Each structure stands twice: as structure tokens, then as C-alpha cells.
Amino acid sequence: MRALNLTLLTDLYELTMMQGYFKNPTDQVVVFDAFYRKNPCDGGYAIAAGLEQIIEYIRDLHFSPDDIDYLRSLKIFDTDFLEYLRGFHFTGDIYAIPEGTVIFPREPLVKVIAPVMEAQLIETALLNILNHQSLIATKASRVVYAAKGDGIMEFGLRRAQGPDAGIYGARAAMIGGCIGTSNVLTGQMFNVPVKGTHAHSWIMSFPDEYTAFKAYARQYPDACILLVDTYDVLDSGVPNAIRVFREMQEEGITLKGYGIRIDSGDLAYLSKQAYKMLAEAGFGDAIISASSDLDEYLIDSLKAQGAKINSWGVGTNLITSNGHPAFGGVYKLAAIKEKDDEDFAPKIKLSENVEKVTNPGNKTVYRIYDKATGKIRADLICLADETFDTGKDMIIFDPMATWKKTKISGGTYTLRELLVPVFLKGECVYTSPSVMEIRDICTKEKKTLWSETMRLVNPQEVYVDLSDKLYAIKSRLLEEMGQAAIE
Amino acid sequence: MRALNLTLLTDLYELTMMQGYFKNPTDQVVVFDAFYRKNPCDGGYAIAAGLEQIIEYIRDLHFSPDDIDYLRSLKIFDTDFLEYLRGFHFTGDIYAIPEGTVIFPREPLVKVIAPVMEAQLIETALLNILNHQSLIATKASRVVYAAKGDGIMEFGLRRAQGPDAGIYGARAAMIGGCIGTSNVLTGQMFNVPVKGTHAHSWIMSFPDEYTAFKAYARQYPDACILLVDTYDVLDSGVPNAIRVFREMQEEGITLKGYGIRIDSGDLAYLSKQAYKMLAEAGFGDAIISASSDLDEYLIDSLKAQGAKINSWGVGTNLITSNGHPAFGGVYKLAAIKEKDDEDFAPKIKLSENVEKVTNPGNKTVYRIYDKATGKIRADLICLADETFDTGKDMIIFDPMATWKKTKISGGTYTLRELLVPVFLKGECVYTSPSVMEIRDICTKEKKTLWSETMRLVNPQEVYVDLSDKLYAIKSRLLEEMGQAAIE
Incomplete structure (x- = not known):
């Protein structure tokens, strides 16, 4: 029979980690970012999709008596943890880039701020939905x-x-x-x-x-x-x-x-x-x-x-998005706030693979539009509490070759924050548009791309930049870990 | 919300054709074959999977009041047809190769014998399930x-x-x-x-x-x-x-x-x-x-x-079976029996693409095993009522180059019919093994392949032959259509 309740649509390790946190009690609130690293089919952009189904999944999260019985049968979960699961529901915040939006590698598409056990559980299904629908929307585009x-x-x-x-x-x-x-x-x-x-x-x-x-x-x-x-x-x-x-x-x-x-x-x-x-x-x-x-x-x-x-x-x-059948979205820990802390401490994941090093901190994304044409100049990943004055010049730099800088003159650009609140304290605060409305949004979104970026083969990449503040934090963490900054 | 009833999980054209048949009344009983043309990843074989979910789908087929209301809203279906759908259920026969079996291109994996409207409706979901699971089972293997x-x-x-x-x-x-x-x-x-x-x-x-x-x-x-x-x-x-x-x-x-x-x-x-x-x-x-x-x-x-x-x-x-993300299974009309006919009349579909020409008739598939080793010698597609004497020599020929013949000496081989009854007159007569049992079946099945066929790259193909009788029918139909036999 078809499964109606998707709460167990998760990797086992989310549950073993949850029990680990349960047994090593913590009041940590964490920030996880879902992002991707490479546009499907070597394209110049992707299209965000799947948020409506992510919302449904989060709202419906609950462990049924059958789920608890099944987990007990695995003989790796203790009774006290299973009792905790019985009352589980999501109490955190989620921010996301709305469906139909044009998106680029490395920027947070969904940001989850929640107690660590909750944030961990939802990783797999959230990625499954986001990866699938963003992939197919992109291929269709x-x-x-x-x-x-x-x-x-x-x-x-x-x-x-x-x-x-x-x-x-x-x-x-x-x-x-x-x-x-x-x-x-x-x-x-x-x-x-x-x-x-x-x-x-x-x-x-x-x-x-x-x-x-x-x-x-x-x-x-x-x-x-x-x-x-x-x-x-x-x-x-x-x-x-x-x-x-x-x-x-x-x-x-x-x-x-x-x-x-x-x-x-x-x-x-x-x-x-x-x-x-x-x-x-x-x-x-x-x-x-x-x-x-x-x-x-x-x-x-x-x-x-x-x-x-x-x-x-x-x-x-x-x-099937033949040629590129997976979107490759990942979900990475970016910051932790301990019980008595005021601020989030940024966290970074190193890797033998340079492109797998993460961007630390509680972040957001701004899109920089050219005022005259309405086209996208660049995206800017920054700390969530940073503010910018569009009347002032902005220096953006190539994220890989940081000596390549461009000045965007004050008054010639507009900014739009891409992440919008979807859940606050476990309550859904977002209403999904209809699919045909999202389709209209997407049509308008594509008009903000330069034709060079729309090209099917070898398109021009859109810059996704880090703010100076975020870049400084990343460099510091990397240096602390004994590694040179790589982006 | 997740869909529980998959009856509308079908292409619109199945329904427009159904109404077409409804309005041009016919007592046709038809034979459809589901088969595939090319092994995933250029491999030497595939693994059949998905039958348990196909059975569930067929058993649960029904148009709910909501389904009828939705179809009415499309303004292409008449009231009498919608009334017919209200009482719809599957009354035909289905034969299938059991899950976990090693399979090869062009042989019928599922055969549906049913009134044309019923056989037509189930095409899309049947292929969806069969294609997906056979693909992933094959990649996993x-x-x-x-x-x-x-x-x-x-x-x-x-x-x-x-x-x-x-x-x-x-x-x-x-x-x-x-x-x-x-x-x-x-x-x-x-x-x-x-x-x-x-x-x-x-x-x-x-x-x-x-x-x-x-x-x-x-x-x-x-x-x-x-x-x-x-x-x-x-x-x-x-x-x-x-x-x-x-x-x-x-x-x-x-x-x-x-x-x-x-x-x-x-x-x-x-x-x-x-x-x-x-x-x-x-x-x-x-x-x-x-x-x-x-x-x-x-x-x-x-x-x-x-x-x-x-x-x-x-x-x-x-x-995702990256590199080959779709199994490519198709579902083709092979024979028709009009109300007063005793036998099925074979049907063929020509095509500009030679490999898309179908095998006509109400057919079955036998597997020819080498008696000494238990390995597969070849598969034989033949008419459903043909019988063979394993004591006698069997001449098999390369399906593409028909001048290349091999004699399998009587007494050195055994035969096994691969298609088994799953539904008869709309009643399910098959019990699916558990997944771990199917896994065991599959492990044994793989032992019937020569190592040359298991090879990941450029493996030896297993012959899938047509019986003399079937080959004669196919040649006759092709000649009638003014084309030379191509297999």
C-alpha cells in the first residue's frame, strides 16, 4: 500500500543521531542550509521548486504508533527516546527561496533554524523533494x-x-x-x-x-x-x-x-x-x-x-532529466547557538574536495538587480543581520578569484532578499501560490537573466558573492583549521 | 496531499481513446505486451521488478466520485462515458515474468489480455512501475x-x-x-x-x-x-x-x-x-x-x-541509474480477437525506426537452459499455444542475422516458461514473495548468466529468438505491409 505518512521517509542515520543527541542532552539551536553546487546539464542557472510539498511534509511530521513499533523492532532505540518521538513535532523556523525563482550554486535555498534533533530529522525528505522538483523544473526550463x-x-x-x-x-x-x-x-x-x-x-x-x-x-x-x-x-x-x-x-x-x-x-x-x-x-x-x-x-x-x-x-x-538525473542539493550545518549564547557560532565543514567546503554562519541571500534593465548583476550571500545601502557603491568580487573585483555604483542597482519566512516557531506563515501562478513567476524570473546565462551550452556564470563580513568569518575559520581560504 | 488512489495516474490519451472505443462500441479483446528494447547501461541483461506494485495498482483501480467530477470538468468526456467509468474495474488476464528474474530485450515482460478499454487504461501506470523498478534493480545488480x-x-x-x-x-x-x-x-x-x-x-x-x-x-x-x-x-x-x-x-x-x-x-x-x-x-x-x-x-x-x-x-x-535513467519499456498492441472470432489476429506496428517494429500475436517466452551447467542458452519468443519437445533438437537463429543458426541438441537443454498467470478474469491468482525472497531468487537467477554476459562493459548478448511459427507470421504481416522482414 502507498505510504501516506512520510515521517519515516528519512535515512536511518538521522534517527541514530537524534537518539545520540537525546542521550547527550543539549539545548543547541542550529542553522542548516540546503544548497547545491552545480547547475544541472552544465547550465547557467536552476529553478527552485518543491516548497509546497516540503511545507506539507513538515506540517504532517509525526511518528504514528506503527512507526514507533517499527523503530522499536530495530532494537537500536531505547524506550525513553521512542517516547520522545511519540510527541515529536517541528518547532523551528524555516526560510526558503520561493518556487519558480531562478537560483545559482552555493546560495542557501532553504534555511532551517531549529533544535538540533528536529533540524536533523528533516534533512533527507527535504532534500529529496527539493532536489527532485528543482531538477525537473530546471530541465523543463x-x-x-x-x-x-x-x-x-x-x-x-x-x-x-x-x-x-x-x-x-x-x-x-x-x-x-x-x-x-x-x-x-x-x-x-x-x-x-x-x-x-x-x-x-x-x-x-x-x-x-x-x-x-x-x-x-x-x-x-x-x-x-x-x-x-x-x-x-x-x-x-x-x-x-x-x-x-x-x-x-x-x-x-x-x-x-x-x-x-x-x-x-x-x-x-x-x-x-x-x-x-x-x-x-x-x-x-x-x-x-x-x-x-x-x-x-x-x-x-x-x-x-x-x-x-x-x-x-x-x-x-x-x-528523468537525462544527462543529469540528480540535482545534488546538500544540507549542511552552518551555525550553532548554545543555550546561554546570544549569537550563533559559525561552523564550517572542510573537505578533501575543495568545492565541498561550506559557507559558515546564519546567512541570507540578496539578489542585486541592474536598475536600468532589471537583469541580475550578481547574488550576495551575507550574514542574516547585514544591511546594505543601495545608494552606496558595492564592491563585489569573483568568489574563486578574489582579485577580480567589480564596483557596482550606488543608485544603479536594487536589492531583493531571496529567502522568505515559511515556518516561524513551528507555525507555517507562508501560503504557496498555485502551480500556474508559480509558472508565471518563473516566466518573469527568466526575464531577469541575461541571454548569455540562458544559453544551453557553456553559458556565462552569474556571480554568487560572499559579503566582506562573511568572507572574513570563513577565512578566519579556515585559518584556525590550518587551511588557506579557498573562496 | 499525497494521492492514495492512482487510477488517474495515466496519460490523458488513454482516457480519450477509452471514450473513443466506448462511442464506437466494440467487443474486441486485445493482447498488449510490455517489453523493452535495450539493456540499461549497455549491459547484457536486466532484472524484472515492480510486479507487486502493479498488482496493487490493478486491484485498486476505481474512479472515485472526485475523479469523475474532475474528468467532467475537462469538458471532453460525455455523461454516458463517465457513468461507465463509475463502475469500471479490471476484468482481464495478466501474465508476467516474476520479479527478480533475469530478462532480455524484446521479450514480453507483462502480457495483458483484456477488453480494449481496460487494457488501454492501465498502460501508463503499468509501464511507470515496471520501468522504474526494473531500472533500479538492474543498476543495483x-x-x-x-x-x-x-x-x-x-x-x-x-x-x-x-x-x-x-x-x-x-x-x-x-x-x-x-x-x-x-x-x-x-x-x-x-x-x-x-x-x-x-x-x-x-x-x-x-x-x-x-x-x-x-x-x-x-x-x-x-x-x-x-x-x-x-x-x-x-x-x-x-x-x-x-x-x-x-x-x-x-x-x-x-x-x-x-x-x-x-x-x-x-x-x-x-x-x-x-x-x-x-x-x-x-x-x-x-x-x-x-x-x-x-x-x-x-x-x-x-x-x-x-x-x-x-x-x-x-x-x-x-x-537515479545515472547514465541511463529510464528503462524504456513500452506497451504495444500485439493481437485482437473480435467478438465472434475464435483466435487472436496478430497485429504489427511498423515504424520508420526499424528496431521499433513489434512482434505480433498472443505470445509467451521460454528460457532455454543448458542441462549440464544450468546456464541460459537463449530465450525463445513463441506463440502462446506452441509446445516443444526437449528431447528433440532445436534450431535457434540470431534474430538480426537470420542466417546465423545454432542447433541445440535434444536432451541437452531444459525449458522454462517465463510468463506466469497473475490475474485471470480480473481475479489475482498470484502471491508476491517478500522482497528478501525475491532478492534470493535474483541471486540464483544471476547464476544462470554466463560471466561474459555479466561483464560491465561490452558484454556478450544473450539471444532472444523467435519461434519458426512466430517468425513466419511476422514475415507475412511485414510483406503484406510491403516491407521486408527485419527480424
């Missing part, structure tokens, strides 16, 4: 970009990595800019457009292709996209489709949203030939839809070759 | 193979493509041969071993690494794996771990299942150095566990370099 204004339909449910990957993947794909999904359950759950016509089996279950087309056209004159590649696209499919369109016209039925779909073969060649045949028959306005192992690169290439396709159904490669 | 007997732990939940990808991905990974998962919910749902110790945050929340190790060791003396790379593996992590192991010994506490985990850096170098230090301190039997972007190729390479790792935690690349 790339595919939409490649299509240069043509509609992209999400068709991947059958190849998704399980039911949720289909359901929430389609949700994320809508956020990333798709115009609809084939997934009916996602349509029902999130009130997004559902699309689809018929399969090869429809054609094959009729005596011939013409009869099958005709039956379909009569049933759905308002959305009559005929799949033309069951037998032979140009010798059979397109001629039969034209015959049916013509007969429908003759019967006085106005065709709306009509056309063909090609699901195999060389899509550039076939679409151009099909267009010629359709146009010569007076159906030059027909939709020519394509679907067959598409991704952003193939769509880009087909468009460059002049393919006469104006509607794209993208399945496997979108719903 | 490859990783387990690379580890040459060392235990593989599934650690990927946080990078999985949503909750189900974590839950059922871990289930499939266990079937493929993992010894445990970090995913507590999967442990609870499927009664499989759960594993895990602590994260970097545990170390960082104590004043120093030694104190953190000591607290952990006291709490979990029976499963004390210390993560040694928070600061510096060889200068800090391993010496502190040794100090703690020694102190525990001195306190008279017997350490069981103790050791270290390395999560970054060069795993070959660090593990060899760490082993040396541990062995010199008298802890040569310590577990040395590694986790850090592992997959079958890296494990193979690390082992070839003599890495002293004997336990592997594999996350992202396993749970």
Missing part, C-alpha cells in the same frame, strides 16, 4: 528555451522513476514552463492543463488508418491531432489525415486545434514534407506535433534545420 | 557485481526523484542485491535491513571530533562506523577513531561491526593509508566503508587499484 516559443507538453509519466516522479515531475515541468502534461493525476491535484490524443494502438485496433482517424476526428473535432506514423508517415499517415480533415470540412465541421503528430523517423525531414503536403491541401495552419526522444539539444538542432514542428511532446529526457 | 562480494548499501533517498523513487527504488535495489538501505520507510514497508550511522553535522555539533566519536561509540558500540572526513581523514579522523576504539577496548567494551567511513577525497589512497594505520594499531579487522559519488565503474576501478574498502554506500548514481 531548458527545453522550453530551446523551443523558442513553441509549446512544450510534458509526456513522460510512463518513463518517470515511479508514481511520484511522474506526479511531481509534471508539477515541476509546468513550473519550468510547459504548457500542459499528459498526466491526469497531476492535472487533478494541481489544476494544470492536461493534453493528449491517441496512441498507435488506436490506429491498429481499427481495420485501417483512415477509419481510425475518422472515428477519432468525429469524437474530438476540437482537439484533433492524428498520429501519422503507425504505418508510413508520408505514404499513408499524412494523406489519410488530409482526407479526414477535408471530409470534416465538407461535412461543415470546423476543425480547431487540429493537426498531426509524428513519433518516429527523422523529424526534420518528415515534418517539412508533411507541412508541404498539408499546405498544398489547404491545411497550412495545422499543428505539426513531434515526440520521439526529444530533449533541449535535439529540439534546438531540429529548429536550426528548419523543421516545421510547432508543438513538442517531451517525455523520457525531461521527466 | 551491476553495482553489486562490481563490488565482488563486498556489501552494497543503498544510500540514495535524498537524491531520488521524489518520495516514491526513494521508497520503491530502495525496494528494487534490495532485489538487485544490496544488503541494506538507509531508507527507514522502505525498511518498514518491505521488511528489509536498514543501515546508517552519522553525518558530518554530528561531528560539527560537538566541540571536537574526538568527543563526537566517543559519544557515538558509547551509544552504538555494536555498529560503530565513524565518519572520518569532516576535517582531515589521515591527520585527524583516523587517529581520533583509533583513539576511541582503543579506549572502548580498555573500558572492556567489545566492539562489533566497528570501523570508519570515508566520504570524500581519493578513496583508493585514503583507504589504503587508513587501513595501514588501523592495522598497526591492532584494528586490522575494522570495516572501511566508502561513499562518494560511487557507481559500478568507480567501484570496479577502485578495487583494481587495491583500495582497502570492504563496504560501499552507493547513493545518487544507483537511485
